[in-house]
Amino acid sequence: xxxxxxxxxxxxxxxxxxxxxxxxxxxxxxxxxxxxxxxxxxxxxxxxxxxxxxxxxxxxxxxxxxxxxxxxxxxxxxxxxxxxxxxxxxxxxxxxxxxxxxxxxxxxxxxxxxxxxxxxxxxxxxxxxxxxxxxxxxxxxxxxxxxxxxxxxxxxxxxxxxxxxxxxxxxxxxxxxxxxxxxxxxxxxxxxxxxxxxxxxxxxxxxxxxxxxxxxxxxxxx
Amino acid sequence: xxxxxxxxxxxxxxxxxxxxxxxxxxxxxxxxxxxxxxxxxxxxxxxxxxxxxxxxxxxxxxxxxxxxxxxxxxxxxxxxxxxxxxxxxxxxxxxxxxxxxxxxxxxxxxxxxxxxxxxxxxxxxxxxxxxxxxxxxxxxxxxxxxxxxxxxxxxxxxxxxxxxxxxxxxxxxxxxxx
Numbered sequence: 001x002x003x004x005x006x007x008x009x010x011x012x013x014x015x016x017x018x019x020x021x022x023x024x025x026x027x028x029x030x031x032x033x034x035x036x037x038x039x040x041x042x043x044x045x046x047x048x049x050x051x052x053x054x055x056x057x058x059x060x061x062x063x064x065x066x067x068x069x070x071x072x073x074x075x076x077x078x079x080x081x082x083x084x085x086x087x088x089x090x091x092x093x094x095x096x097x098x099x100x101x102x103x104x105x106x107x108x109x110x111x112x113x114x115x116x117x118x119x120x121x122x123x124x125x126x127x128x129x130x131x132x133x134x135x136x137x138x139x140x141x142x143x144x145x146x147x148x149x150x151x152x153x154x155x156x157x158x159x160x161x162x163x164x165x166x167x168x169x170x171x172x173x174x175x176x177x178x179x180x181x182x183x184x185x186x187x188x189x190x191x192x193x194x195x196x197x198x199x200x201x202x203x204x205x206x207x208x209x210x211x212x213x214x215x216x217x218x219x220x221x222x
Numbered sequence: 223x224x225x226x227x228x229x230x231x232x233x234x235x236x237x238x239x240x241x242x243x244x245x246x247x248x249x250x251x252x253x254x255x256x257x258x259x260x261x262x263x264x265x266x267x268x269x270x271x272x273x274x275x276x277x278x279x280x281x282x283x284x285x286x287x288x289x290x291x292x293x294x295x296x297x298x299x300x301x302x303x304x305x306x307x308x309x310x311x312x313x314x315x316x317x318x319x320x321x322x323x324x325x326x327x328x329x330x331x332x333x334x335x336x337x338x339x340x341x342x343x344x345x346x347x348x349x350x351x352x353x354x355x356x357x358x359x360x361x362x363x364x365x366x367x368x369x370x371x372x373x374x375x376x377x378x379x380x381x382x383x384x385x386x387x388x389x390x391x392x393x394x395x396x397x398x399x400x
Contacts, residue, residue: 008385010235028383033235034318036385041226041329044383140241 006044012110059191061205068222076205096213100202120212178204226330227379231386236352238314251303256353278306278342311350323355333359
């Protein structure tokens with residue numbers, strides 16, 4: 001039914017966070033009406049689960065908010081809702097410790113450990129058993145709150161409003177690597193991590209999870 | 223027969239209608255005070271319930287009829303009407319709407335479909351320049367089955383794309399097209 005009709009849903013304004021009726025599954029969902037500028041006639045004609053064309057530019061992952069506080073293992077989903085990574089960890093024991101796996105191959109992708117003997121939250125990120133980066137929170141009222149330093153000398157910047165959960169990660173040349181925000185997510189109680197092409201997605205997702213944990217540690221203290 | 227026709231909704235799709243309502247309310251609060259402003263919105267919802275669409279002129283007419291002259295003098299009422307008549311809708315158009323409509327025009331035929339009264343809603347679509355961008359293809363008062371048949375008759379196409387957040391309308395259209 002309805003082969004001749006493509007339904008397009010624009011998820012902007014107050015409906016952005018709302019839920020669709022259970023039986024309404026739009027063929028195309030965009031966040032802003034302006035996103036339709038990039039759609040071709042073929043994309044409107046081709047039916048099926050079509051996804052924001054920005055997917056061609058960015059890969060988008062969805063993470064349930066505070067997932068790690070609800071359970072000791074959770075999944076990270078792709079744009080279509082399929083679980084792609086699994087995160088298993090021990091949170092709030094003696095320092096957070098979490099490992100992210102590839103859901104399909106079971107391969108360990110990222111390992112994050114909190115360094116406990118540290119005044120401010122400090123995390124070490126490992127990939128393939130090698131130290132990859134360290135991340136720590138800084139005493140800053142203004143400007144950057146987190147500092148992420150790669151073992152290879154790269155420095156990453158976290159800009160934006162962490163408390164409202166809307167921020168970006170860029171490299172030291174100012175290239176935008178990823179954007180993290182609730183408003184990008186199509187799923188309820190979730191936020192999205194938009195990863196730029198060619199960027200190490202597991203690493204960026206790990207960063208987002210750590211920042212969320214640090215934020216939670218603060219809120220617990222307050 | 224065009225290959226692709228876009229039916230595009232207005233409120234909260236092209237125009238930030240919730241923002242417009244908030245702004246109108248702010249004006250009404252100043253002009254009428256909180257109790258009459260609240261009264262207006264009550265009438266607005268009541269009329270919408272009765273007619274199935276928003277009808278500003280009728281809601282205004284009822285507002286005029288109900289309170290006594292001491293509560294709402296003629297001058298104030300004219301101001302209120304003027305707020306609706308002269309609202310700058312072009313400011314409430316979402317970012318990149320113009321470019322989007324122009325783009326869609328290059329790959330299909332764009333048609334604006336909207337429900338609401340023929341005065342205020344028409345004013346909204348014209349004043350915001352949306353009517354001009356779609357070269358005047360505007361259908362008002364689309365919410366009934368026969369309206370959908372009319373839409374298909376006026377704009378026959380191989381394929382339709384419905385850009386709307388009105389689920390019921392979209393569902394009906396699916397039914398008609400199938």
